[in-house]
Amino acid sequence: MSRRWLALYPSAWRARHGEAMADTLASLAWRPAHVLDIVRGAGDAWLELARRRSGRAGGGIGPPVAAARPGRADRARLRSGASACAIVAAVLLTLRAATTPLLAVPTLRAGTAVLSMPWSASWWVPVVARLLASGAVTVLAARLAWRQRWRSAGLALAAATLGGVVPISWSVGGALRLAHGAALTAAAHPIWVTPHSSPWAAIATDWPPALLLGAASLAVCLVAALRRPGPTSRRPSRGPRVAAELGSG
């Protein structure tokens, strides 16, 4: 198996166990069960990191909490991953928008001929776009919720995420269809008639996956907000702790 699977683990974990695990992976044949096990193990490693970061490592055994903080590389990876998701989602949503009935008006179609490639109308384009967009929002919102000082702010952010993900999931298609519906009402142009002549019918077909993604996002944000240590368990600043460690040595 490829050692690239190790990229799923936190950098601190890889620094400690990466070489040994890479050696073991090199001896293993690729199997779906192994992949699932690695993904699950990586999830455990991240959760363990979060637990230790919040000062709730089991039994006080192990290295100091400060040593378990995610490094800059992890934070940068998280940010770049979310940004990449957002960019890809934006591109896919743009491609999807180029194939919506509203833009299928001959004059507009000529202007978007480059974007209106046949593959962009495939069923998986909006699905992947929604997943990526919602994933990016969820990751960024969870990270913000984690960094908030007060849990209530995390809860508020989670609620805002629920409100933010749903529009994202049908923003392009839904908004254009809404505009399309309004235009139908105003002009009743025969060229623009589509199966989604009612904008609310379009939303009704789009909201279940959006709601599911929003609920998942809310759950992630809630976990992030609640896992963060409260004001009473805040760690002392690094200066006194280092001084105490030096003093005890």
Add this chain to the structure above:
Amino acid sequence: MGKTTRTTDLSGLGRFADSALFVLASLAGGPKHGYAVMQDVRDHAGVRLGPGTLYGAIARLERRGWIARLPAVERRLPYQLTAGGRAVLRRECADLRDFADAVLGLEHDR
């Protein structure tokens, strides 16, 4: 009464408790690297440890000081049982024996 958890047994390892016991048992026979532990557990216990589970257990055991890594041999990192790990393994085996005795006693009484 809340459930008490000893910090010197495997119950604090959550889902890794069983696999950690397999790793400790495998290392009781001598130092081994990760892949050798996988094969050993599969051959002797019939359990296939996945790589994620194996190294999740190894990381936790190492952090608790129950196993220690040795210098690399041909780019492979072997692990060995420490005195603390041996004590934990002995205690876990004793608990399993008590459990088996209790169950077999129930069977015998019927």
